[in-house]
Amino acid sequence: MFLLLFIVQMGSRRDIAGGRLMTDRRSAANSTSGKYFTTLCYSADGSYILAGGNSKYICMYDVADQILLRRFQITQNHSLDGVLDFLNSKRMTDTGPLDLIDDADSDLDEGIDQQKRDNLGQGLPGSVSNLGRPVARTKCCKFSPTGRSWAAATTEGVLVYSFDESFIFDPTDLDIDVTPEAVDSALAEAQLQRALLLSLRLNDDCLIKKCIFAVRPSDIAAIASSIPFKYLQRLIEAFSALLESCPHLEFILLWCQELCKVHGNFIHQNSRNLLPSLRSLQKSITKLHQDLTNICSSNEYMLRYLCSTSTKLD
Numbered sequence: 001m002f003l004l005l006f007i008v009q010m011g012s013r014r015d016i017a018g019g020r021l022m023t024d025r026r027s028a029a030n031s032t033s034g035k036y037f038t039t040l041c042y043s044a045d046g047s048y049i050l051a052g053g054n055s056k057y058i059c060m061y062d063v064a065d066q067i068l069l070r071r072f073q074i075t076q077n078h079s080l081d082g083v084l085d086f087l088n089s090k091r092m093t094d095t096g097p098l099d100l101i102d103d104a105d106s107d108l109d110e111g112i113d114q115q116k117r118d119n120l121g122q123g124l125p126g127s128v129s130n131l132g133r134p135v136a137r138t139k140c141c142k143f144s145p146t147g148r149s150w151a152a153a154t155t156e157g158v159l160v161y162s163f164d165e166s167f168i169f170d171p172t173d174l175d176i177d178v179t180p181e182a183v184d185s186a187l188a189e190a191q192l193q194r195a196l197l198l199s200l201r202l203n204d205d206c207l208i209k210k211c212i213f214a215v216r217p218s219d220i221a222a223i224a225s226s227i228p229f230k231y232l233q234r235l236i237e238a239f240s241a242l243l244e245s246c247p248h249l250e251f252i253l254l255w256c257q258e259l260c261k262v263h264g265n266f267i268h269q270n271s272r273n274l275l276p277s278l279r280s281l282q283k284s285i286t287k288l289h290q291d292l293t294n295i296c297s298s299n300e301y302m303l304r305y306l307c308s309t310s311t312k313l314d
Contacts, residue, residue, distance in 0.1 A: 015068050016055045041150075043143045050150060052138030056080075058152055072161065074154045080136040146276035183207050187214055193226050200231040208238045217254060224258040229266055235259070236277040243284035256281065 016037060038053040048069070049061040058072040134155050141152040149162040178201050186195035192215050199207035215223050227235060236259070242252050260267065267274060 015059045015071065016051070016053055016057055039138060039140050041141050041143055043147045044145055045147060047147070050141045050143065052141050052152060054135065054137040056136040058138055058141060074138060074152065074159060075136050075156045077156065080134055080155060148276055178202060180204070180207060183211065187211065192219065193223050196223060200234055203234065205238070209242065212238065212255065217251065220254055221258050224255065225262045232263055232266070233274055233277045236274070236281055240277065240280040240284045243288060249288060
């Protein structure tokens with residue numbers, strides 16, 4: 001691990017090198033400003049590292065191969081400082097960029113009070129301010145627990161990235177008829193398949209749970225066969241959560257069994273994408289199996305003790 005961190009440190013200047021700041025007197029390639037990481041994050045399994053800093057890029061490294069996988073550019077906004085690799089030569093003078101020249105008669109300074117100017121470094125010996133222009137940078141980056149997505153707090157706001165090609169909750173799949181009221185109406189009319197699909201499109205945990213328990217055990221096979229592939233992962237995640245808190249174990253396990261029967265080929269072919277949800281489901285089932293095993297063993301020993309006690313009493 002120390003070797004990897006050494007490689008990241010040595011390669012950080014080249015990997016994270018971003019655009020040129022207005023205050024830089026040298027080109028972006030020759031400038032040392034921002035060429036270091038200020039935030040690092042490991043994935044839960046330790047396979048990847050995210051690194052960001054005072055740059056327009058976020059770097060992702062592979063731990064096993066010790067290489068840079070990809071650089072993510074957090075913004076294309078030219079109004080931010082540090083985005084452009086080359087500044088406009090027409091705005092450059094012998095004393096520096098025109099935007100940095102403090103003209104007391106300009107309209108730009110009229111809206112800046114003395115306190116703000118002091119905070120920006122105006123009037124300090126040797127200091128140069130960008131007049132409050134925000135700099136493109138990443139303050140923090142974090143992986144999700146599953147490692148399939150990550151988020152970064154940047155100058156442009158909170159950015160969320162995902163390794164999956166499609167999202168379970170797709171706003172483009174919504175329309176004016178997809179509402180919680182429509183789900184309740186479908187349940188009242190015994191349209192269980194439509195109600196479940198609407199709840200999956202809304203991606204609401206309470207509605208999904210409500211629609212799952214509305215299905216009779218005899219209808220589970222028919223409903224499971226009608227679930228589109230793009231909602232399969234979301235449904236598996238719902239079952240995994242229910243197994244941890246729901247007392248209806250046989251009912252949920254019957255759902256899982258029917259899903260595996262109907263969509264077994266798809267699950268096998270897309271096991272890589274479904275791996276986080278499948279692992280979560282396996283973990284829940286394994287924990288329940290262990291708990292039930294302990295309870296059954298304890299009951300068995302108790303029954304043997306009671307039987308032996310009753311025999312002695314006779």
